[in-house]
Amino acid sequence: MDSSSRSSVIIIGAGISGISAAKVLAENGVDDVVILEASDRIGGRIRKEDFGGVSVELGAGWIQGVGGKKSNPVWELACKSGIRTCFSDYSNARYNIYDQSGKIFPSGLAAASYNKAVDSAIQELKNQEAKLRGLPTEPESPSAPKTPIELAIDFILHDFEMAEVEPISTYTDFGEKEFLVADARGYESLLHQMAETFLFSSEGIIVDNRLKLNKVVRELRHSRNGVTVKTEDGCVYEANYVILSVSVGVLQSDLISFHPTLPKWKTEAIMKCDVIVYTKIFLKFPYKFWPCGPGTEFFMYAHDKRGYYTFWQHMENAYPGSNILVVTLTNEESKRVEAQSEEETMKEAMGVLRDMFGVDIPNPTHILVPRWWNNRFQRGSYSNYPIITTKQDFTDIKAPIGPIFFTGEHTSERFNGYVHGGYLSGIDTGKALLEEIKREEERKKESQTFLLEPLLALTGSLTLTQKKVMGLHKWDIARQLLISGKLAIK
Numbered sequence: 001m002d003s004s005s006r007s008s009v010i011i012i013g014a015g016i017s018g019i020s021a022a023k024v025l026a027e028n029g030v031d032d033v034v035i036l037e038a039s040d041r042i043g044g045r046i047r048k049e050d051f052g053g054v055s056v057e058l059g060a061g062w063i064q065g066v067g068g069k070k071s072n073p074v075w076e077l078a079c080k081s082g083i084r085t086c087f088s089d090y091s092n093a094r095y096n097i098y099d100q101s102g103k104i105f106p107s108g109l110a111a112a113s114y115n116k117a118v119d120s121a122i123q124e125l126k127n128q129e130a131k132l133r134g135l136p137t138e139p140e141s142p143s144a145p146k147t148p149i150e151l152a153i154d155f156i157l158h159d160f161e162m163a164e165v166e167p168i169s170t171y172t173d174f175g176e177k178e179f180l181v182a183d184a185r186g187y188e189s190l191l192h193q194m195a196e197t198f199l200f201s202s203e204g205i206i207v208d209n210r211l212k213l214n215k216v217v218r219e220l221r222h223s224r225n226g227v228t229v230k231t232e233d234g235c236v237y238e239a240n241y242v243i244l245s246v247s248v249g250v251l252q253s254d255l256i257s258f259h260p261t262l263p264k265w266k267t268e269a270i271m272k273c274d275v276i277v278y279t280k281i282f283l284k285f286p287y288k289f290w291p292c293g294p295g296t297e298f299f300m301y302a303h304d305k306r307g308y309y310t311f312w313q314h315m316e317n318a319y320p321g322s323n324i325l326v327v328t329l330t331n332e333e334s335k336r337v338e339a340q341s342e343e344e345t346m347k348e349a350m351g352v353l354r355d356m357f358g359v360d361i362p363n364p365t366h367i368l369v370p371r372w373w374n375n376r377f378q379r380g381s382y383s384n385y386p387i388i389t390t391k392q393d394f395t396d397i398k399a400p401i402g403p404i405f406f407t408g409e410h411t412s413e414r415f416n417g418y419v420h421g422g423y424l425s426g427i428d429t430g431k432a433l434l435e436e437i438k439r440e441e442e443r444k445k446e447s448q449t450f451l452l453e454p455l456l457a458l459t460g461s462l463t464l465t466q467k468k469v470m471g472l473h474k475w476d477i478a479r480q481l482l483i484s485g486k487l488a489i490k
């Protein structure tokens with residue numbers, strides 16, 4: 001058992017929200033903090049891996065929301081660190097849609113299908129809203145997607161959150177542009193740089209023992225006096241406060257138990273939030289067989305099954321000559337693929353690529369299939385709130401329970417689902433906890449004065465000023481009075 005002494009704050013999770021919360025605390029003098037991270041690294045859902053000679057991002061890949069009136073804080077971090085990024089131009093994706101015989105749909109048909117899909121998506125949103133409000137709904141929109149091309153476009157509209165369908169704060173606040181991180185140091189280097197401002201490091205490696213890796217938190221016992229945290233390896237940590245930054249998928253699972261249990265309103269807020277599974281499958285080939293050049297980076301495959309290996313990207317813009325393709329799956333398709341072997345997934349992906357580019361193309365030399373759904377420290381990729389979500393739902397999901405403060409991208413009312421949502425939520429939670437620490441100190445001072453006043457009145461002593469009294473324990477006062485002869489012991 002780890003016999004670590006009690007710290008002021010324990011932060012559970014070293015993703016961007018946990019690290020940004022810890023930084024706020026450290027900058028404000030609260031540095032007896034312990035960070036417990038279940039995995040063997042910091043970064044959480046920001047994670048790079050070396051693949052086929054380059055660094056690919058298994059989790060967050062883009063800085064989304066750039067070029068608007070307000071500056072995206074994660075873009076600012078990226079600019080400061082000089083990380084390499086590439087602008088992603090999706091505008092041509094809808095004109096690069098392949099059918100199952102390898103022909104690209106004519107642009108007129110693609111544009112008409114696109115407009116129809118936007119109408120259908122708007123109708124669908126109205127229906128969902130009406131349903132939630134108990135109003136009558138249209139049984140099925142006349143323009144519901146049916147053909148492979150309509151299904152493909154519907155998939156990118158919904159599963160890639162195209163701003164045309166509903167206004168998304170990220171784009172309205174920070175701008176419409178998106179930049180892909182393409183740097184050997186990875187997106188996660190932004191987090192490392194942030195962590196190194198308050199944790200000791202040596203030659204780029206964090207060596208500070210306030211950061212504890214491979215510590216899977218399983219139990220939180222809380223009371224007015226603080227929190228006791230138990231980890232899977234039997235260690236026990238105590239603190240006045242906890243900041244819990246695990247994903248909403250983890251909160252919905254039974255990985256962490258709370259004693260006493262969380263109130264019903266809290267669990268309801270947690271269960272109300274949906275979790276999106278988003279999987280980028282990387283395939284490395286011996287040579288390129290797909291079109292390259294302007295307007296070709298993103299392309300689609302139209303199949304009768306919605307979301308079946310629909311959305312493709314070549315990595316020639318990010319890493320010229322890398323010969324890597326990425327295909328993105330979501331939700332049920334992600335879960336299905338996570339459950340099967342890499343060989344089966346490769347076979348399916350190659351079937352699709354051979355439909356698009358012919359039977360003679362080579363097999364990949366490498367494949368990489370991340371498993372965010374089956375990772376018990378993630379249980380999905382990011383939060384997605386139902387269409388009707390109230391301010392109260394966000395107030396509830398982030399409201400502290402006694403000494404436990406909740407943070408993470410899912411607690412961000414405007415930017416949930418994004419890296420900047422995680423970053424800003426950590427800052428907000430750090431500040432909220434600082435306020436609470438200040439309030440608690442005030443309460444303690446008040447109660448000490450309240451306890452001491454009768455004692456001082458009894459002795460008639462005015463030698464101790466109010467200020468001095470504040471910082472002393474009641475027994476210290478008695479000692480001082482005794483020393484000065486103003487209090488006698490019979």
Ligand SMILES: Cc1cc2nc3c(=O)[nH]c(=O)nc-3n(C[C@H](O)[C@H](O)[C@H](O)COP(=O)(O)OP(=O)(O)OC[C@H]3O[C@@H](n4cnc5c(N)ncnc54)[C@H](O)[C@@H]3O)c2cc1C
Pocket residue numbers: 012013014015016017018036037038039042043044045046058059060061062063064215216217218245246247250255256278279280372376377378380381382407408409410417418419420421422
């Ligand atoms: C595939 C994918 C693609 C994405 N694409 C983008 C994108 O392009 N742009 C964008 O802005 N966002 C994207 N996101 C979302 C973005 O990555 C997240 O919103 C953000 O990183 C979340 O940060 P966080 O600190 O809230 O949570 P996390 O990063 O999940 O941090 C929580 C930490 O808690 C740890 N933990 C969990 N359980 C325990 C436990 N019991 N004990 C101790 N530690 C525990 C986890 O290991 C993790 O390190 C993507 C995410 C995924 C998965």
